[in-house]
Amino acid sequence: DVLSADITSGAPAELRQRVVRIYQPTRNTMQSGGAKGKLWRLDWDILPGGGRWENPLMGWASSADYVQGSRLSFRSKEDAIHFAEKQGWDYYVQPPSPARIPPKNYSDNFVYKPHKLRIHRTK
Numbered sequence: 001d002v003l004s005a006d007i008t009s010g011a012p013a014e015l016r017q018r019v020v021r022i023y024q025p026t027r028n029t030m031q032s033g034g035a036k037g038k039l040w041r042l043d044w045d046i047l048p049g050g051g052r053w054e055n056p057l058m059g060w061a062s063s064a065d066y067v068q069g070s071r072l073s074f075r076s077k078e079d080a081i082h083f084a085e086k087q088g089w090d091y092y093v094q095p096p097s098p099a100r101i102p103p104k105n106y107s108d109n110f111v112y113k114p115h116k117l118r119i120h121r122t123k
Helices: 077-087 106-110
Strands: 019-023 040-044 071-074 090-093
Touching: 019 077, 040 077, 071 077, 077 090
Parallel strands: 019 090
Antiparallel strands: 019 040, 040 071
16 A cells, blocks of 8 residues: 655645656667666656747747656666655556567578579679
């Protein structure tokens, strides 16, 4: 049983009605290792009609939503769920996508495959 901390936290009332998403982010395409792949992340959904506008000076997208760029990281899914329940937030858990690692062999470049042209002409 979780004792809710939303009343004593001092957070604004509109933050209590927000829905949070708990997910495990995928690896960056520039990463070869899985160092940060085990963390779970909690972020807030975008407000419907959240006061988004284009900044006239730079042309960037601006927003009146003050938690849009915030995210929290946790070591496990259960920790993130416990934190969301303790704050009194509605949440949903997005299941992690399966890791797809294609097999790569240098010798596959020279293997005969029928009906596939393997000769590349540059001139």
